[in-house]
Amino acid sequence: MRNKNIIMLLIGGLILTGCGQEPDDKENPQHQSTTSTDQQARAAQQAATKVAEQRAAAAKAAADAKAKALVQQEAQQYSDKQALQGRLQEAPTYERAAKAKATHISNPGTARYQQFDDNPVKQVAQNPLATFSLDVDTGSYANVRRFLNHGQLPPPDAVRVEEMVNYFPSDWVINDKSNNKELVPASKPVPFVMRHELAPAPWNEQRTLLKVDILAKDLKSEALPASNLVFLIDTSGSMYSDERLPLIQSSLKLLVKKLRDQDNISIVTYAGDSRIALPSTSGNHKDEINAAIDSLNARGSTNGGAGLEMAYQQAAKGFIKGGVNRILLATDGDFNVGIDDPKSIELMVKKQRESGVTLSTLGVGGDNYNEAMMVRIADVGNGNYSYIDTLSEAQKVLNSEMHQTLVTVAKDVKAQIEFNPAWVTEYRQIGYEKRQLQAEDFNNDNVDAGDIGAGKHITLLFELTLNGQKASIDKLRYAPDQKSAKSDKAKELAWLKIRWKYPQGKESQLVEFPLLPTTNAPSEDMYFRAAVAAYGQKLRGSEYLNNTSWQQIKQWARQAKGQDSQGYRAEFIRLTELAEGLDNLQN
Template identity: 55%
Template sequence: MLRSKLKVCLSVTGICTVMLLAACGVNNPNMGKYAISGYESVYALQEVDTAQYKNYTDNPIQSVEKTPVSTFGLDMDTGSYANVRRFISHGEVPPPDAVRVEEFINYFPPASKESLKQLKNSPFNASYEVTTSPWDSNKVLLRVNVKADDLKTTEIPPANLVFLVDISGSMLGPERLDLLKSSLKLLVKELRPEDKVSLVTYADGTEIVLEPTSGKEKAKIINALDKLSTGGATAGGEGLKLAYQMAEQGKIDNGVNRILLATDGDFNVGISNVEELKSFVSRARDKGITLSTLGFGDNNYNEAMMVQIANVGNGNYSYIDSLSEAQKVLQEEMRATLVTVAKDAKAQIEFNKDQVLEYRQLGYEKRQLAAEDFNNDNIDAGDIGAGKRVTVLYELTLVGGKASVDALRYQKKEQMKSNDYDNELAYLKLRWKMPNGESSQLVSLPIEKKAPVSQFDKASIETRFVSAVAAFGQKLRNNPALAKTSYEQIAQWANNAKGEDPNGYRGEFVKLVKLTGSLTRSQ
């Protein structure tokens, strides 16, 4: 099986590349990307890693005097963490571009009960905490939580789902199509009679395997999945077109109309340009059909495409590296995965220059917006699912601390006309649309100046654990702020803040950090 990263050496003489590939059973270009090197009469066939990740530069330190406002779209993707876990579990340090800090910190369910403030006339609840930074004594960390209202089972609208499944040659293997089928079966088991599923596949061409079928016919849906097998090129663009046709055919007014694209992202026939795909997906989104992506595979995995089309499709991106991850995404978090309660959700935080000198947002690089985008309803942003908790983390330098950037000589400092805001550190504003709405709504919350928890180990479990996760992500991205922090220190911070961990996600994280430390020491 050429899926593994093994070198196959053949003692041949004077054989052409095509014959050599054919002799090894590689008759289809979509079986992977291969390189051949010859040394006299021995030829080596080795699969080349063609995985694609989009580069995002870490958010810089911002002076509050110069840039007092931070604006971004809220995000509920978690795929980066699962993908990085796969790298480390296989004994590899992930490429920095595979690491997105916000997807790390939002991966973990809360491990303790936390008091949240209901924001009036909105589907949101919020909380915040400030504590000293464990990696820089000159700074503090601000953690802001925004949680969407959950729905009762009886309140969940009926779903019209289209499983769009990549069955091309690149999906061959137990960690690809086999895992994909097992994963979708978990979701099928959760379907209700009022839900319906269609199944579309693509390889060299496209096929409607299953017309819209009621969720009560689980055996029929599972049987259709069981019959899938791999082979051929990857006409993903054509597959998307057919999937949207099926979504239109089975569309449910005021229901969930969503395509679940399950693939390694290796489109090589038809529409394959990411910008063209985004344009196509965004047009369908405006008609009420959303798109989520489920990633599988490794060496030819096109994550850059998967993330971007899920973002413009008003869906979310998840990476499935195991059946337990599929259970988390498609069963435990199904409501948050499928049912949107707030569309185009944006956050804007204004920092009080009399309290904060500088700030740096940890993560959310792919969701950054211009300040003027906050009030522009034509700007696409994040979509928040039922019951989903979104965490935002900032590193702050408070007034009185040592600034990273010198004060400007000629910058005029405006004097406050009153002391009305002396007790505020910052001001949080959220803007969102109802799932079927076109005009946004606004809600706000002052973040009060409270004495930061002076010792990091006295902060809440949630703040300490999230800080450890953010530290891990930054260190994997080679951020200089974490250069003097060891993986052992990060593992200790996380281990001391596991709290209730019924699913073992936090304990697994501690082991992952320790393993990373071992891998980096051996290099």
């Protein structure tokens, strides 16, 4: 019994002992917490390491891609450079032209323009006569347009206001007596009619604007004389770019369309040497003529003198008595080999015009453009100067106005206006600065002057100070009394005389017109051409505009735009807006 109790006590103690013991981690909660924190730290470290490794891999991949791209770019640049060097080695004469083509905007600093000053205000009491040559070119307008379209204001000497004003076609014909604008029909042998009108000068309320229109008689297509034309084309390296030789080629094809069977054409080219690209060919072989034009390529230097001599030889071979015998010189004006002295070229052209061969010039390009040479050669050659900046301009000059460009109805044309001091105190001629003549030159048939083509319309503009308006110059103390004009002439504002020769004539003819004060309402044409005159004067920085703004000029042009069937006036308004923007940027 006693042993049984002892056994029971031992078993109970063991049970109590087992119930009182717990595992070690439950007995030490602090140890449990430390272990968990270490595990979390290790996990975070592993995650951070993984992110860093991923970022490093991405950065390496990006760097490798960039390095690969740079290697490819350098390889391409090297390839391009090698190709360019190869091309230049194959065609060294094109290097200068390629550089010019890369410069989109021409540098006016390398072009050559003849310097001139604006016509001054003159007192009628002291200088009653305005004498000048009636030569009408339009090249300045197109050249100025090129500058503006290329984002540049033109050099002042590139702007000739009379060429701006006379650029725009007129719908006036000789039998048109509409609006009763003092139309004065000439007698039958005289190839002109004249009209004039007056209006307040839009830029100065103290001035009156006088516009004189002179219209040469036109000829019907079937009445046009046969033509012997020589295209003298500059194919030197400087003519390589698209706006030079390729434009000339397209332009000449427009003229070819107008050729008739009785017309003959030949093509002479000049570069380092000269050659006949097409001997004299009848106008009914248009495919042959166009193929010769397409075959032209730019190369070499510019031996203009030799080309000119060969062109005159071709003109002499195909000379048509009583017809149109004319050379059309198409170039950027850069004569740099051969007869490059302007005086020598002028003497050659002057000598040849006496034989009946005239010369017109077609200018292209901008960089190194020698406009002074182009204008002078055309003047001496009794021809026209035109500038071709677009194919549309070529269409105007060589197609729609071809008879005005090629067919002369009067040569050595001079004008002289005598202002009546009973009406006019002062006058200023707008434009024609390079056409001024001495008063005694008017009656001297040996003095060369301009030629006028069939159907050509000429506008003259004078800014007048009438008696009663505020004058710019003080009245002369000892001037004759302004009221002393004879009573039978007192109603005349001025007197216009025109002297000219017939195309085959040697002696000059004379026609005279009175310019009377008029109270008729000014025409739209009057106001539009006044706006164009203001545009040209503002581009030149004229002192006579009294701070006239571009906005005002645009407004005048818009109000007088008229029907504008050909869009020339709308284009003018756009050019005025361009000039305004460029002027604002510059100033």
